Amino acid sequence: MASNPQPKSSFHMSPEEFRQHGHEVVDWIADYFNRIESYPVLSQVKPGTIRASLPEEAPTKPESFEAILADVEKLIVPGITHWQSPNFFGYFPCNASGPAILGDLLSSGFGLQGMLWATSPACTELETHVLDWLVNAMGLPQKFHSSSTGGGVIQDTASSANFCAVLAARERATNLESNGKGVREKLVAYTSTQAHSSIEKAIKMAGIGNENLRLIEVGDAFAMRSEALAAAIAKDKDAGLVPFLVCGTMGTTSSNAMDPLRQIGAICREHDLWFHVDAAMSGTAALCPEFRQLQGGLEYADSYCFDPHKWMFTNFDCDCFYVADRKLLIQTLSVLPEYLKNKATESGAVIDYRDWHVQLGRRFRALKLWFVLRYYGVEGLQFHVREHVRLAQQFAEWIRDDERFELVVPPPLNLVCFRLKGGDELNQQLMDALNRSGDLFLTQTRLSERLTLRMSIGQTNTEERHVERAWKRIQEEASRLLN
Numbered sequence: 297m298a299s300n301p302q303p304k305s306s307f308h309m310s311p312e313e314f315r316q317h318g319h320e321v322v323d324w325i326a327d328y329f330n331r332i333e334s335y336p337v338l339s340q341v342k343p344g345t346i347r348a349s350l351p352e353e354a355p356t357k358p359e360s361f362e363a364i365l366a367d368v369e370k371l372i373v374p375g376i377t378h379w380q381s382p383n384f385f386g387y388f389p390c391n392a393s394g395p396a397i398l399g400d401l402l403s404s405g406f407g408l409q410g411m412l413w414a415t416s417p418a419c420t421e422l423e424t425h426v427l428d429w430l431v432n433a434m435g436l437p438q439k440f441h442s443s444s445t446g447g448g449v450i451q452d453t454a455s456s457a458n459f460c461a462v463l464a465a466r467e468r469a470t471n472l473e474s475n476g477k478g479v480r481e482k483l484v485a486y487t488s489t490q491a492h493s494s495i496e497k498a499i500k501m502a503g504i505g506n507e508n509l510r511l512i513e514v515g516d517a518f519a520m521r522s523e524a525l526a527a528a529i530a531k532d533k534d535a536g537l538v539p540f541l542v543c544g545t546m547g548t549t550s551s552n553a554m555d556p557l558r559q560i561g562a563i564c565r566e567h568d569l570w571f572h573v574d575a576a577m578s579g580t581a582a583l584c585p586e587f588r589q590l591q592g593g594l595e596y597a598d599s600y601c602f603d604p605h606k607w608m609f610t611n612f613d614c615d616c617f618y619v620a621d622r623k624l625l626i627q628t629l630s631v632l633p634e635y636l637k638n639k640a641t642e643s644g645a646v647i648d649y650r651d652w653h654v655q656l657g658r659r660f661r662a663l664k665l666w667f668v669l670r671y672y673g674v675e676g677l678q679f680h681v682r683e684h685v686r687l688a689q690q691f692a693e694w695i696r697d698d699e700r701f702e703l704v705v706p707p708p709l710n711l712v713c714f715r716l717k718g719g720d721e722l723n724q725q726l727m728d729a730l731n732r733s734g735d736l737f738l739t740q741t742r743l744s745e746r747l748t749l750r751m752s753i754g755q756t757n758t759e760e761r762h763v764e765r766a767w768k769r770i771q772e773e774a775s776r777l778l779n
């Protein structure tokens with residue numbers, strides 16, 4: 297009589313199985329990169345298609361790894377918009393690169409949780425060190441360096457960094473009393489009409505109320521008008537309100553506009569307001585000395601952020617957030633329950649990054665950034681940043697030379713805003729036709745009340761041939777529409 301099979305003692309993947317399947321996954325990703333240009337850049341599926349292809353319930357029995365990976369190809373890939381395609385020109389990029397992916401994999405392998413220095417000293421110390429490297433490599437003010445009063449921390453996104461800046465600014469303006477008593481003062485914040493929506497979200501979340509966020513008008517190049525800022529502050533003060541924060545942008549989302557940071561900074565200093573600079577996309581440009589004039593005025597800033605996950609070839613998520621006064625940030629966010637107390641924290645000799653952002657737990661994100669910086673070297677990163685800017689400037693020339701098109705604003709770096717002469721409807725049709733074709737992917741914005749197409753050139757692997765082909769396709773579709 298056959299005996300009953302022994303119950304399994306473990307369902308886990310053994311290290312040997314992990315090695316085998318890990319190689320399969322790395323092979324899969326390498327093959328994916330090799331064939332990425334054969335996919336339509338924008339996923340072409342209809343809403344609900346992916347869910348309809350998945351089983352109603354979770355599997356009760358274990359499945360083979362082979363079956364799971366096969367379903368990635370069959371069920372998941374059709375629903376992917378290929379952000380890593382060199383023909384991706386939408387939004388701002390969200391770049392991956394080999395070293396970043398491998399650094400991230402290693403971070404998953406350690407599976408550590410770096411909330412405190414004590415829970416993995418390397419997680420904290422590498423982060424501090426790499427963020428200090430960037431202060432020097434990007435010519436940021438030394439006050440953001442950990443050897444001074446400030447320092448940097450990796451946040452998940454610029455949205456979170458912007459939120460922390462608003463919270464710290466609120467506490468400074470209210471002598472650290474809002475944390476205890478709630479916001480009693482009539483606080484008012486300022487940013488431009490072109491600032492990212494995460495600023496408004498931060499103002500709402502911080503209990504300031506978005507009616508107390510003034511959206512300052514912009515000039516011809518969509519940059520904040522500093523005289524309008526000064527006037528708004530004066531008006532609010534006269535009305536008995538308490539201005540506390542200005543957020544400037546180095547590279548707005550819609551058009552890459554550069555706010556006049558120096559003038560804004562001087563106004564902040566005059567009125568003792570917190571000055572935060574959001575450089576989510578364009579901060580990376582400062583790796584190249586020739587672009588650093590765009591961040592002139594940062595010496596006035598109390599806080600600053602940029603996203604290596606956009607243009608520094610470091611997988612999502614990775615935002616670098618710097619403050620000039622780390623003590624204030626920590627006072628704003630720190631709560632110390634008994635279960636987190638430890639000798640290292642008590643010694644005062646270590647950084648506990650849990651006090652530098654919203655969440656407690658944290659991944660080892662510095663590893664991927666460290667891999668990127670070492671693998672490319674600053675020179676390698678500069679090379680690719682310069683190349684993207686060169687390609688964008690070239691694309692802008694092509695737009696200028698084709699009289700059917702207009703350049704909406706001269707591109708400061710690598711985002712080109714353009715439109716086909718004619719109405720919004722025509723431009724929408726042009727963009728839809730291009731995106732439907734799958735050959736490239738573009739997104740739109742609205743500038744001076746008109747629908748405007750954005751050509752964002754910054755994907756890790758975008759080369760001249762991709763930009764040339766994109767322009768050819770744009771011209772072809774334009775000819776078809778205008779005939």
Ligand SMILES: Cc1ncc(COP(=O)(O)O)c(C=O)c1O
Pocket residue numbers: 388452453454455456492494545547548549574575576577603615
């Ligand atoms: C200027 C600016 N700030 C903030 C953000 C938000 O970025 P994140 O997704 O990192 O929150 C963006 C996104 O494009 C941006 O362009």
